[in-house]
Amino acid sequence: MKKLILSTALAAMMAISPALAETPIPGGNMIVTYKDDVATLDPAIGYDWQNWSMIKSVFDGLMDYEPGTTVLRPGLAESYTISDDGLTYTFKLRPGVKFHNGREMVAEDVVYSINRVVNPATQSPGQGFFGMIEGFDASAADGSALSGVSAPDASTVVFKLSRPDATFLHVMALNFSYVVPKEVVEAEGADFGKKPVGTGAFSLTEWTLGQRLVFTKNPDYWIAGVPYLDSFTVEVGQEPVVALLRAQNGEVDIPGDGIPPAKFTEVMGDPAQAANVVEGGQLHTGYITMNVTAAPFDKVEVRRAVNMAINKDRIVQVINGRAVPATQPLPPSMPGYTKDYAGYAYDIDAAKALLAGAGYPDGFETELYVMNTDPNPRIAQAIQQDLKAIGITANIRSLAQANVIEAGGAGTAPMIWSGGMAWIADFPDPSNFYGPILGCGGAVEGGWNWSKYCNADLDALAAKADSTVDPARADERLKLWSDVYMGVMEDAPWAPVFNEQRFTLKSPRMGGADALYVDPVSIPVNYDYVYIKE
Amino acid sequence: MLAYILRRLVMSALILLGVSFITFVLLYVLPADPVRQIAGRSATPETVESIRRQLGLDQPFIVQYGRYLWNLLQGDLGRSYLQKTEVAVLISARLPATLLLMLAAIVCELVIGLTLGVIAALYRGRALDNVLMLSSFVTVSAPQFVVALLLLYVFAVQLGWFPIGGYGTFAHLVLPALTLGILGSGWYARIMRSSMLDVLRADFIRTARAKGLGRGRIILGHAVPNAILPVIAMIGIDIGIFMSGIVVVESVFGWPGIGQLAWQAIQRVDIPIIMGVTLVSAFAIVIGNLIADLISPLIDPRIKLR
Numbered sequence: 001m002k003k004l005i006l007s008t009a010l011a012a013m014m015a016i017s018p019a020l021a022e023t024p025i026p027g028g029n030m031i032v033t034y035k036d037d038v039a040t041l042d043p044a045i046g047y048d049w050q051n052w053s054m055i056k057s058v059f060d061g062l063m064d065y066e067p068g069t070t071v072l073r074p075g076l077a078e079s080y081t082i083s084d085d086g087l088t089y090t091f092k093l094r095p096g097v098k099f100h101n102g103r104e105m106v107a108e109d110v111v112y113s114i115n116r117v118v119n120p121a122t123q124s125p126g127q128g129f130f131g132m133i134e135g136f137d138a139s140a141a142d143g144s145a146l147s148g149v150s151a152p153d154a155s156t157v158v159f160k161l162s163r164p165d166a167t168f169l170h171v172m173a174l175n176f177s178y179v180v181p182k183e184v185v186e187a188e189g190a191d192f193g194k195k196p197v198g199t200g201a202f203s204l205t206e207w208t209l210g211q212r213l214v215f216t217k218n219p220d221y222w223i224a225g226v227p228y229l230d231s232f233t234v235e236v237g238q239e240p241v242v243a244l245l246r247a248q249n250g251e252v253d254i255p256g257d258g259i260p261p262a263k264f265t266e267v268m269g270d271p272a273q274a275a276n277v278v279e280g281g282q283l284h285t286g287y288i289t290m291n292v293t294a295a296p297f298d299k300v301e302v303r304r305a306v307n308m309a310i311n312k313d314r315i316v317q318v319i320n321g322r323a324v325p326a327t328q329p330l331p332p333s334m335p336g337y338t339k340d341y342a343g344y345a346y347d348i349d350a351a352k353a354l355l356a357g358a359g360y361p362d363g364f365e366t367e368l369y370v371m372n373t374d375p376n377p378r379i380a381q382a383i384q385q386d387l388k389a390i391g392i393t394a395n396i397r398s399l400a401q402a403n404v405i406e407a408g409g410a411g412t413a414p415m416i417w418s419g420g421m422a423w424i425a426d427f428p429d430p431s432n433f434y435g436p437i438l439g440c441g442g443a444v445e446g447g448w449n450w451s452k453y454c455n456a457d458l459d460a461l462a463a464k465a466d467s468t469v470d471p472a473r474a475d476e477r478l479k480l481w482s483d484v485y486m487g488v489m490e491d492a493p494w495a496p497v498f499n500e501q502r503f504t505l506k507s508p509r510m511g512g513a514d515a516l517y518v519d520p521v522s523i524p525v526n527y528d529y530v531y532i533k534e
Numbered sequence: 535m536l537a538y539i540l541r542r543l544v545m546s547a548l549i550l551l552g553v554s555f556i557t558f559v560l561l562y563v564l565p566a567d568p569v570r571q572i573a574g575r576s577a578t579p580e581t582v583e584s585i586r587r588q589l590g591l592d593q594p595f596i597v598q599y600g601r602y603l604w605n606l607l608q609g610d611l612g613r614s615y616l617q618k619t620e621v622a623v624l625i626s627a628r629l630p631a632t633l634l635l636m637l638a639a640i641v642c643e644l645v646i647g648l649t650l651g652v653i654a655a656l657y658r659g660r661a662l663d664n665v666l667m668l669s670s671f672v673t674v675s676a677p678q679f680v681v682a683l684l685l686l687y688v689f690a691v692q693l694g695w696f697p698i699g700g701y702g703t704f705a706h707l708v709l710p711a712l713t714l715g716i717l718g719s720g721w722y723a724r725i726m727r728s729s730m731l732d733v734l735r736a737d738f739i740r741t742a743r744a745k746g747l748g749r750g751r752i753i754l755g756h757a758v759p760n761a762i763l764p765v766i767a768m769i770g771i772d773i774g775i776f777m778s779g780i781v782v783v784e785s786v787f788g789w790p791g792i793g794q795l796a797w798q799a800i801q802r803v804d805i806p807i808i809m810g811v812t813l814v815s816a817f818a819i820v821i822g823n824l825i826a827d828l829i830s831p832l833i834d835p836r837i838k839l840r
Contacts, residue, residue: 125574
């Protein structure tokens with residue numbers, strides 16, 4: 001038996017709901033600023049938070065998210081079915097979708113696009129996300145066609161997986177899976193990232209290097225009435241402080257780099273300006289890793305004591321309240337977050353008692369690695385003071401990002417503050433916070449699991465969760481993931497410290513639900529759904 | 535003369551070779567691994583190795599440097615790792631903006647610096663002279679970032695006379711050019727002052743005065759044109775100072791020149807761009823110095839080139 005999961009009609013109904021509050025007004029040009037020039041708009045290559053959302057507006061994938069949420073919905077696929085063993089996904093394409101050059105998008109384009117990302121010649125940073133597709137290892141090594149993806153007819157794409165993987169639909173919504181037209185990619189070669197052609201709500205109509213990019217509404221977009229803006233202009237080369245001044249002057253709608261830290265208190269302290277700021281969660285957690293393979297952090301009591309010693313509220317104050325204290329590895333806006341878990345309470349006496357019980361009544365001396373850009377060294381100093389209170393002397397080693405990552409991967413750092421390096425989820429699924437940073441697979445030389453923590457039972461539980469592919473059993477899967485992270489907290493290889501919040505400053509004329517301005521997958525905003533009120 | 539130019543050109547080429555070598559070494563020993571940057575954090579070790587091989591970064595240093603030089607000789611500055619674009623394209627797209635800013639800034643520097651220098655010389659040893667020389671010292675030492683933001687805040691944000699950063703019209707050009715002009719004017723004021731003092735003591739000024747010429751005509755007609763010559767020769771040397779100044783000023787004012795390109799590339803550790811901008815800047819400095827040396831004998835016949 002095969003299950004038909006979501007129909008277009010249902011998806012369309014769900015898409016309308018957030019916009020019901022106000023009727024969107026079409027037209028107008030929105031101005032967004034950035035400090036850096038946009039690196040590339042090639043969906044196989046672009047992997048920074050600046051180009052990520054622009055690529056989302058120029059291209060589409062088989063799957064997509066409800067605007068402003070982490071809820072999956074079909075995109076270029078009209079519907080899909082999953083086989084009972086969870087190994088075969090069959091996508092039915094939406095008919096009549098056209099690329100910006102006027103050619104109709106067909107199933108072969110999807111096959112080409114997926115193969116392109118996996119081909120090592122493309123040098124895509126997203127290649128690793130496709131490991132569950134059958135034939136990945138061979139294709140990733142020599143660039144031959146993937147055996148696991150095929151197009152039986154012009155409107156059907158079939159994926160065969162080598163293992164059941166509940167994150168597969170999220171992977172199909174990642175930018176790396178977005179559909180590109182073969183003939184344009186081959187004609188432009190390496191310049192495709194500067195002259196992108198997709199099926200998205202906007203097409204790129206101007207790119208003046210170092211100055212601006214103009215994205216113009218695609219009148220034939222397959223979602224009727226979307227986008228609302230006629231165009232949006234991205235002005236680059238604008239320092240965040242200058243962008244803020246221009247926004248205050250009414251010249252800029254969205255400063256893409258956000259409110260500069262030095263100006264944050266000032267802006268939030270002014271009610272008139274604070275009214276234009278939208279606050280939302282981020283799929284981010286900042287944490288302290290403790291290397292469980294070496295003394296003294298090989299003892300779980302010591303790691304729990306560290307968890308109890310950290311005054312998270314005070315660290316949040318160090319960064320002017322731009323975060324919320326964390327209780328667990330997952331951030332609150334991530335599905336699978338355990339709401340009724342309070343985490344380790346701040347309790348110096350209990351922490352001291354645990355240390356004494358573990359054989360360190362007088363504490364010990366250790367090293368705390370930290371990336372050397374503000375505010376991370378200041379946060380490390382706060383951690384240092386907290387540890388001092390229970391007798392641990394942590395010497396701060398403030399180094400360049402690459403050196404900290406190197407030490408973390410090599411397992412030579414007893415403690416690391418993750419700020420500036422890890423971890424922001426690539427897609428809104430709890431599995432994204434486990435494998436590389438807490439699972440056994442990441443606890444290798446050069447891996448991102450800096451605690452070198454490896455719990456085979458939790459790995460098995462995680463594998464079980466990710467083989468629960470039936471969307472009807474999604475809650476059951478999230479419960480399993482919640483159990484995994486509660487198990488992690490029991491072993492305490494990390495001390496989770498805070499979850500960064502997002503603060504988007506918008507001009508008063510911008511309309512649309514607040515959720516669109518802190519969209520979990522589109523930073524700074526969801527360009528397709530925001531609009532200008534006047 | 536021709537032999538001198540040839541010798542200088544050969545030396546210039548050697549200097550550029552040295553600059554390329556030193557920059558390449560510095561970027562080579564940098565802890566940032568461009569391959570990991572390209573491959574992303576989800577990459578397997580095999581992917582990382584494959585990209586390293588494709589880019590030739592698994593080769594020994596001397597092979598990498600040799601290949602870079604060989605491409606450079608053919609006018610190929612390489613491709614940016616992150617932007618996947620020809621470095622030459624990125625630089626040439628931004629060069630006109632930098633040249634325009636440089637030209638405008640030199641005009642500002644000269645107008646401000648020479649005027650102050652002449653005034654200071656005329657009021658030598660008096661209060662005004664001291665004030666001007668002190669202020670020239672302040673402008674030379676002031677951080678570019680502070681001056682740029684101050685001008686931006688006062689004249690663009692508060693008074694609204696100029697746009698808040700950007701590029702395109704004459705109004706956009708004024709503040710960045712003025713920032714560089716004010717900062718560079720101190721040198722010129724000091725040189726102009728001492729040059730003026732020398733000239734004012736010269737015999738021909740005494741002759742002019744003895745002829746009964748008016749003070750204004752002596753200063754503007756005889757003293758300034760003669761005092762200005764050594765200052766003009768400074769401009770070529772000044773290009774080096776400019777190249778460091780534009781990085782900050784272009785960033786603050788959102789001026790799309792190569793200084794801003796360099797700053798962004800440094801923050802992203804985009805090595806081919808850093809190499810390219812460094813070489814282009816070094817080239818400009820070497821050429822600037824060469825021109826300064828070549829025009830010196832035209833200005834002052836006592837200087838002989840050998």
